[in-house]
Structures are given as structure tokens and as C-alpha cells.
Amino acid sequence: MTELIFSEDSYLKTIDAKITKIEGNAIITNRTIFYAESGGQPGDSGEIRLHDQTLKIIDTKKGNTPNEVLHIVDSEFDRGLVGKDAELIIDWEKRYELMKMHTGCHILCGIIEAEITGASVGFQKSRIDFDVDPNLLNKEELNQKIETIIKDDHQIFLNEISGDEFKNNPQLVKSAVLSPPVINNKVRTVQIGTSDNIIDLQCCGGTHCLSTKELGSVEIGKIENKGKRNRRVNIRFKND
Numbered sequence: 001m002t003e004l005i006f007s008e009d010s011y012l013k014t015i016d017a018k019i020t021k022i023e024g025n026a027i028i029t030n031r032t033i034f035y036a037e038s039g040g041q042p043g044d045s046g047e048i049r050l051h052d053q054t055l056k057i058i059d060t061k062k063g064n065t066p067n068e069v070l071h072i073v074d075s076e077f078d079r080g081l082v083g084k085d086a087e088l089i090i091d092w093e094k095r096y097e098l099m100k101m102h103t104g105c106h107i108l109c110g111i112i113e114a115e116i117t118g119a120s121v122g123f124q125k126s127r128i129d130f131d132v133d134p135n136l137l138n139k140e141e142l143n144q145k146i147e148t149i150i151k152d153d154h155q156i157f158l159n160e161i162s163g164d165e166f167k168n169n170p171q172l173v174k175s176a177v178l179s180p181p182v183i184n185n186k187v188r189t190v191q192i193g194t195s196d197n198i199i200d201l202q203c204c205g206g207t208h209c210l211s212t213k214e215l216g217s218v219e220i221g222k223i224e225n226k227g228k229r230n231r232r233v234n235i236r237f238k239n240d
Contacts, residue, residue, distance in 0.1 A: 001067040003031035010207040014089045019081045026070035034060040036069045040119040041206045046090040101126045103209045104218045104235050110200030111145045116175040125236035143219050153213035157191040172203045181205050
């Protein structure tokens with residue numbers, strides 16, 4: 001198993017680790033700050049630096065066992081690296097854009113009370129599909145709420161609940177198609193706002209900002225009709 005350091009601190013840009021396994025064109029380490037593609041959020045890219053070479057990581061995927069993270073290398077490399085010490089360095093600019101976008105998606109979930117039927121997190125825009133009455137989606141009103149939430153600089157809290165708590169609180173899962181990972185009988189929750197003013201609270205294993213103000217300017221772009229009640233709401237960074 002790989003220790004998922006990013007789940008404790010999404011702001012770490014580099015960390016020391018040990019290579020534990022080689023699998024195809026992927027390197028597995030005992031700990032990582034690279035987020036593996038999951039829940040609509042792309043995997044991280046970056047570098048693995050050894051004492052005599054640097055390997056470019058073009059993507060990060062989940063392995064076949066719990067907590068196994070595959071750092072996908074872009075070219076051939078020495079297969080005898082198991083046991084070697086390495087420095088892991090993520091592409092921070094890419095990671096931070098995804099953190100902001102993912103946080104923006106949580107804000108959207110907080111202001112649209114409906115079941116999620118799909119989602120995708122991108123660098124400049126993201127989208128969430130909702131099973132919702134279209135009459136409840138007023139783009140101007142929703143954008144005003146997003147702007148106010150960002151401006152008010154709400155704190156974002158990451159916590160953990162037990163697997164039993166997770167089972168007993170189904171409202172913490174807003175997606176009809178995805179379920180958050182249960183690791184060591186623990187599930188991580190993300191809460192925007194304090195207990196007396198919660199904007200959004202749900203289970204999620206992705207990477208997020210620590211305050212809404214970090215997002216800058218985010219707005220809803222198109223609201224697309226994807227079915228009788230299914231509406232795709234796109235969010236994007238504003239062009240200042």
C-alpha cells in the first residue's frame with residue numbers, strides 16, 4: 001500500500017519516498033503526493049528524481065489493490081529501481097488549478113440541491129450533471145451565490161469518518177454513479193463553511209483548497225439539456 005500524503009496535505013509540492021514496485025510503465029512508491037485519477041479529477045503529473053536521473057511522470061492512476069498508486073512514466077527506464085530512494089515532485093501549477101476547480105464543483109453542489117449523475121474536473125472549466133428540475137436553475141442567481149461564497153472566504157475543512165458512520169449517513173454521498181473510497185475503514189469528508197453555516201458537506205477523496213477565496217473568479221458558463229431532468233452545469237474561471 002502507498003501512503004496517500006496528498007489526502008493529508010494537498011499543498012505539498014515535493015516529498016521523499018522509496019520505490020517499492022515496478023509494474024509495466026509505472027512506478028509505485030511507499031508514499032506519494034501524486035493524486036491518482038478518480039471521481040472525475042485527472043491524475044497528477046510531474047517528476048521522480050533519483051540521484052542520477054529524472055523520470056517524467058505523465059499521469060497517475062489507481063492500481064489493482066487498495067491505496068496502490070501508479071506513477072506513469074513517459075519512456076523506458078531502468079527496471080532495477082526497486083528499493084531506491086527518490087524525490088517526488090508534482091506539477092504544482094496543474095495541481096493547483098485542479099484544486100480550485102474541484103473546490104468550485106463543491107460550491108456548485110452546495111447551491112444546487114440535487115443528485116449528481118456525472119462530473120468532470122478540468123483545468124479551465126468543469127461540469128457537473130444534476131438530476132434536477134430545470135426551473136430551479138437560474139443562471140444569474142446561481143452566479144451571484146458563487147461570487148458571494150468566494151468573496152466571503154469560507155474556510156474548508158477536511159475530516160474523516162468511520163466506515164460505519166459513512167453507511168449510516170447516506171446523505172453525505174451526492175453522486176448517483178460514484179462512491180468515495182473507504183480506506184482502512186475511514187472515509188474523508190469535505191466541508192465548506194463552519195458548522196453554523198455549512199455551504200457543502202460530502203464525502204470526497206480529491207484535492208481541495210483551504211478557503212473559497214483562493215478560487216478567484218469562477219462563474220457558470222452553459223447550462224445544457226442532457227435529458228428530461230438531467231442538466232449539465234458548466235463552471236469556468238472568468239477571464240479578467
